[in-house]
Amino acid sequence: MTATPPRHQVERSKARAHYERDTIHAILDAGRLAHVGFCVGDQPYVIPMLYARDGDTLLLHGSIASRLMRELGKGIEACVSVAHLDGLVLARSHFNHAVNYRSVVAFGRAIAIEDPQQKAAALVRFIEAMLPGRAAEARSSNARELAATSVLRMEIVDASAKQRSGGAHDSGDDLCLPHWAGVVPLRTRAGHPVAEPDLPAGSACPDSVRRLLAREGHHP
Amino acid sequence: MTATPPRHQVERSKARAHYERDTIHAILDAGRLAHVGFCVGDQPYVIPMLYARDGDTLLLHGSIASRLMRELGKGIEACVSVAHLDGLVLARSHFNHAVNYRSVVAFGRAIAIEDPQQKAAALVRFIEAMLPGRAAEARSSNARELAATSVLRMEIVDASAKQRSGGAHDSGDDLCLPHWAGVVPLRTRAGHPVAEPDLPAGSACPDSVRRLLAREGHHP
Numbered sequence: 001m002t003a004t005p006p007r008h009q010v011e012r013s014k015a016r017a018h019y020e021r022d023t024i025h026a027i028l029d030a031g032r033l034a035h036v037g038f039c040v041g042d043q044p045y046v047i048p049m050l051y052a053r054d055g056d057t058l059l060l061h062g063s064i065a066s067r068l069m070r071e072l073g074k075g076i077e078a079c080v081s082v083a084h085l086d087g088l089v090l091a092r093s094h095f096n097h098a099v100n101y102r103s104v105v106a107f108g109r110a111i112a113i114e115d116p117q118q119k120a121a122a123l124v125r126f127i128e129a130m131l132p133g134r135a136a137e138a139r140s141s142n143a144r145e146l147a148a149t150s151v152l153r154m155e156i157v158d159a160s161a162k163q164r165s166g167g168a169h170d171s172g173d174d175l176c177l178p179h180w181a182g183v184v185p186l187r188t189r190a191g192h193p194v195a196e197p198d199l200p201a202g203s204a205c206p207d208s209v210r211r212l213l214a215r216e217g218h219h220p
Numbered sequence: 221m222t223a224t225p226p227r228h229q230v231e232r233s234k235a236r237a238h239y240e241r242d243t244i245h246a247i248l249d250a251g252r253l254a255h256v257g258f259c260v261g262d263q264p265y266v267i268p269m270l271y272a273r274d275g276d277t278l279l280l281h282g283s284i285a286s287r288l289m290r291e292l293g294k295g296i297e298a299c300v301s302v303a304h305l306d307g308l309v310l311a312r313s314h315f316n317h318a319v320n321y322r323s324v325v326a327f328g329r330a331i332a333i334e335d336p337q338q339k340a341a342a343l344v345r346f347i348e349a350m351l352p353g354r355a356a357e358a359r360s361s362n363a364r365e366l367a368a369t370s371v372l373r374m375e376i377v378d379a380s381a382k383q384r385s386g387g388a389h390d391s392g393d394d395l396c397l398p399h400w401a402g403v404v405p406l407r408t409r410a411g412h413p414v415a416e417p418d419l420p421a422g423s424a425c426p427d428s429v430r431r432l433l434a435r436e437g438h439h440p
Contacts, residue, residue: 007263032319033305035255037266042296043227046257046266048303048323076262083268085253085408090429094347094358095365099252103268127314131404138314138399145315167416175418179358180426182419184351185411188305195402196387198395206400209310 007107008158018161021056027102027161028053028082032130036060037079038072045071051080052122052129059122060110060152069150073112078154080106087186091168092179098164100183106159110152116143122151133208189216227327228378238381241276247322247381248273248302252350256280257299258292265291271300272342272349279342280330280372289370293332298374300326307406311388312399318384320403326379330372336363342371353428409436 010017018024034051037044047068052059058080062069072078087100113119120141127135141149168181193209230237238244254271257264267288272279278300282289292298307320333339340361347355361369388401413429 007265033303033321035257035266035268035301035303037255037257037264037299039259039262039264042259043327044257044259044264044297044299045227046255046299046301046325048255048301048321050319077264079257079264079266081255081266081268083253083255088350088410090351090354090358090426092358093365094343094355094361095369097347097350097354097358099270099350101253101268105266107263123314127317130308130317130319131310134310134317135314138310138312138317139394139397141314145313149315167414170416174359177359180415180419180423180429182413182415184413184429184432186408187411188406189409190308191405191407193402193404194387195400196390199401203400206310209400209404212404 006158008105008160010160010162013162016162016164018163019159024104024106024159024161025053027084027104027163028058030084030102031082033082034058034060035081036072037081038076040071050126050130051082052125054122054125054153056156058106058154058156059125060154061123061126062150064148064150066150069152072110073150073152075109075111078108078110080154085186086165088184089168090181090184092170092174092177092181096168096170096174098168100165102161102163104159104161106156108154108157110154113151113153116146119146119149119151122153123149131208131212133211134206137206137208226378228325228380230380230382233382236382236384238383239379243381244324244326244379245273247304247324247383248278250304250322251302253302254278254280255301256292257301258296260291270346270350271302272345274342274345274373276376278326278328278374278376279345280374281343281346282370284368284370286370289372292330293370293372295329295331298328298330300374305406306385308404309388310401310404312390312394312397312401316388316390316394318388320385322381322383324379324381326376328374328377330374333371333373336366339366339369339371342373343369351428351432353431354426357426357428
């Protein structure tokens with residue numbers, strides 16, 4: 001008898017698999033865009049969505065008119081995947097080319113948050129997940145806006161992380177080939193902010209943006 | 221009677237939806253990492269995978285020992301999503317915060333490529349999709365490596381693209397608020413390459429990497 005492995009068990013490259021909460025949270029917190037999957041019959045859908053982590057739950061949001069939000073909010077099984085591509089690993093052989101990455105695959109069921117205060121708090125978390133410190137720099141949502149927004153909360157029931165870092169793993173026979181091998185790191189970077197043309201003249205770039213740029217070595 | 225919309229019809233923000241092949245191909249060609257979804261019963265799975273586009277098909281690859289590749293290669297319905305996050309759109313209100321992005325959601329069924337020559341050609345496309353010009357700089361796959369690799373080809377049966385660009389859309393009432401609004405562009409950039417320590421001294425950085433860095437304004 002072969003037991004079916006749990007849905008979040010990594011089957012390949014097990015040395016790259018992690019199940020610790022801290023690792024999973026760190027990878028989730030480093031991202032803004034998730035790919036959210038669900039099934040309608042045997043038809044899978046994978047939709048890119050912004051997300052925010054709140055403890056062991058993921059928050060998703062969209063318009064109340066969204067088919068996606070209605071479908072997901074029914075409490076069907078969902079799978080949320082977040083991945084960061086960290087580098088191109090160039091080996092001496094095609095076969096050993098790889099990428100460095102960090103990824104999380106999380107499973108659970110989403111339910112709609114109905115309470116307006118919880119909804120408002122969730123929307124603040126979205127702004128903060130997008131850009132820390134930004135929520136205090138803009139107008140909070142009013143009752144009409146809250147009513148137009150659907151917020152889903154998915155408790156992470158099962159999750160796994162997978163990551164690769166480091167250099168190329170060429171086999172011994174290939175080491176004498178005259179081919180370059182190494183890693184080209186990749187990173188998502190913020191560029192210089194583009195202010196709206198209808199801002200009053202001399203409007204200062206806000207602290208949230210300054211901090212983001214300072215972390216990346218820009219000086220706006 | 222309400223007709224069920226086709227699976228790839230964008231239901232929300234229809235002004236952002238595109239169905240033209242050129243738009244879809246351009247967004248796919250700008251990426252390396254896809255999120256591949258499929259259903260096993262009512263359980264969705266979304267797995268990050270490298271991909272390459274070949275005409276109107278997407279190529280996916282993995283180990284022949286991979287549960288994912290076996291499952292997908294049965295020809296079940298798959299959904300492949302590729303998204304690029306291009307900027308943070310900071311509005312005067314929380315509600316109008318947004319992101320700039322380009323995304324494609326593609327539907328089809330994957331089948332395994334068995335022919336060794338087709339498989340080898342597909343693997344070359346993967347290397348080229350990762351880094352143009354790289355395939356000629358490394359050793360091609362041998363028969364043993366080809367046998368260990370599973371390559372799937374998914375014809376794109378239905379697909380849609382969705383994208384947002386430009387600035388914040390604040391409502392008139394909010395324009396007088398004392399909050400900054402604008403866009404922080406985001407871009408994935410390559411950093412300086414890290415050569416393997418076991419390369420012969422003085423090994424030159426290959427042309428593929430030089431071209432990538434030159435496009436980004438580096439001078440290695």
